[in-house]
Amino acid sequence: MMQCTDMHDRYLLRLISKRVFLYTEMIATGSLVYGKCFDQLEFNVEEHPVGVQLGGSNVSDLVECSKRCEEYGYDEINLNVGCPSDRVQKGKFGACLMLEPNLVAECLSNMKNAVNIPISIKCRLGVDNHDDYEFIQNFVSIIKESGINVFVIHARNGILKGLSPRQNRSIPPLKYDYVYKLKQDFPELEIIINGGIKNIDDSLTHLDKVDGVMIGRAAYDNPFMLRDIETKFYKTDSSINSxxxxxxxxxxxxxxxxxxxxxxxxxxxxxxxxxxxxxxxxxxxxxxxxxxxxxxxxxxxxxxxxxxxx
Ligand SMILES: Cc1cc2nc3c(=O)[nH]c(=O)nc-3n(C[C@H](O)[C@H](O)[C@H](O)COP(=O)(O)O)c2cc1C
The missing domain is CATH 1.10.1200 (Non-ribosomal Peptide Synthetase Peptidyl Carrier Protein; Chain A)
Known part of the structure; x- marks a missing residue:
């Protein structure tokens, strides 16, 4: 999460949970390649397991950045196809790419071929008026041809015009049933659900239907909630730090x-x-x-x- 889950925050979260998988903020490939700011990729060794999230749609930039991310030691690279901000749309990345599944699949297959660490995608259910189940079903069936099999799905549509990124995280309704149906239709894929999940009890309910849960705001606003995940999900004993x-x-x-x-x-x-x-x-x-x-x-x-x- 931009302005939130930087290397320091991830260090803090790791003091609370040893096992949850952490992600960086989205890093635009343009700022890495053309801004020559590869030091943005630095992180503390204590943060593992940690994935880096890239934003971009230029195949060669994504390949170059993926190789650098692997060299830096990340455990996974995630491509952001969910951010609806105007700035990101102008750069032709984020949620607007849901309208170009073939391009996204090309980016992902090239990234996958360039590195030995897993590549994943984070996307929405659709954008603008593409809000029926068939849209996301078609999107996933094209993307999976790239060979990636981890899909993190923010269970809302993204509205590209007229809503701020903040509004886009609360106004479009959550449709968890679409994500559950994706898991039924694509049982071979790892489907991770995201959006509005507040605690371990919510998470355990979702885990009956999908493979994983991503928690954003609730974990940033109350980092100690990760202790419940450590104890109730990973069954770590109670010798966790106070x-x-x-x-x-x-x-x-x-x-x-x-x-x-x-x-x-x-x-x-x-x-x-x-x-x-x-x-x-x-x-x-x-x-x-x-x-x-x-x-x-x-x-x-x-x-x-x-x-x-x-
Ligand atoms: C301040 C802020 C920054 C965010 N930055 C990112 C980001 O860089 N990449 C991303 O995939 N999602 C980002 N998100 C979206 C969250 O990852 C998540 O998809 C969304 O908030 C819904 O999940 P939640 O209800 O668990 O927070 C951000 C959310 C917030 C509140």
Whole structure:
């Protein structure tokens, strides 16, 4: 998630769950190839298993970026065919590519042939008025010819004109039944459902029908929810770090990364959600804002810890 799941956030999430699969924010191939910004691909070794998400539709750029992503050590490369923003449409990538399945399949098969790590796609159910089941069924049947078999599906249509990316994440209705039907029609594919999934209980219900669940906002807003996934899904024992331990381990990391020139505010904002549901959640968030404003962490560490209940 852009502006959210950067390398620091992923480090924090990994302190809570050892096993959930994490993804980077979408990285545009243009900014890597023409902006020569390959350092955007850097990540902490602790983040594994981690996939990188690319946005693009130029076959040779996607191939070049895929090779670089493999060299950097990512565990998977995901192609974004779900982002409906105007900027992304102008660059001819994201959700508008759902109208060009043959091009997407060509991109994916070339990416697949260029690397040895899995390639996956993240898409919507359709775009604009292409909202019937036959549209996504046809899309999937063309894409699967590329040889990829992991499909992450945001269970909504994308509206390319007239809705902001934010509205596009809530206004088009969720149609989980379409995703379930895809799994029935393409049992050989790994179908991962996304959109509006809030907790482990929701997730377990979906897992009766599909192969996996992707959680976006709920995990960013309340990272500690990953602990439930660790214990109830992966059945890890309860020796998982407490919130206070997670905070201290993350602050150690922040101090180390500040010495490497990383921004304190960028790293601290990921902690906002850690106190979610706690008695002093609001005060905790205000304290983080103070730290960011003061650009100083040292004097506040103990206070911050005391504001967490557990
Ligand atoms: C701030 C923000 C940034 C996002 N950036 C991306 C992105 O870079 N790539 C992507 O595939 N989806 C992105 N999304 C969409 C989410 O991955 C997800 O598909 C969507 O929010 C629905 O799932 P959720 O209800 O679990 O959040 C973003 C969502 C938000 C809120």
């Amino acid at each position: 919130k206070k331990e997670i905070l201290n381990l993350y602050l150690e990391y922040v101090e180390k990364q500040m010495l490497n020139g990383h921004s304190l505010s960028r790293m601290m904002k990921h902690l906002f959600g850690l106190s979610r549901g706690d008695k002093y959640a609001k005060t905790f968030r205000i304290k983080i804002l103070e730290i960011i404003k003061d650009n100083n962490l040292k004097n506040y560490k103990k206070e911050l810890e005391e504001l967490l209940v557990y």
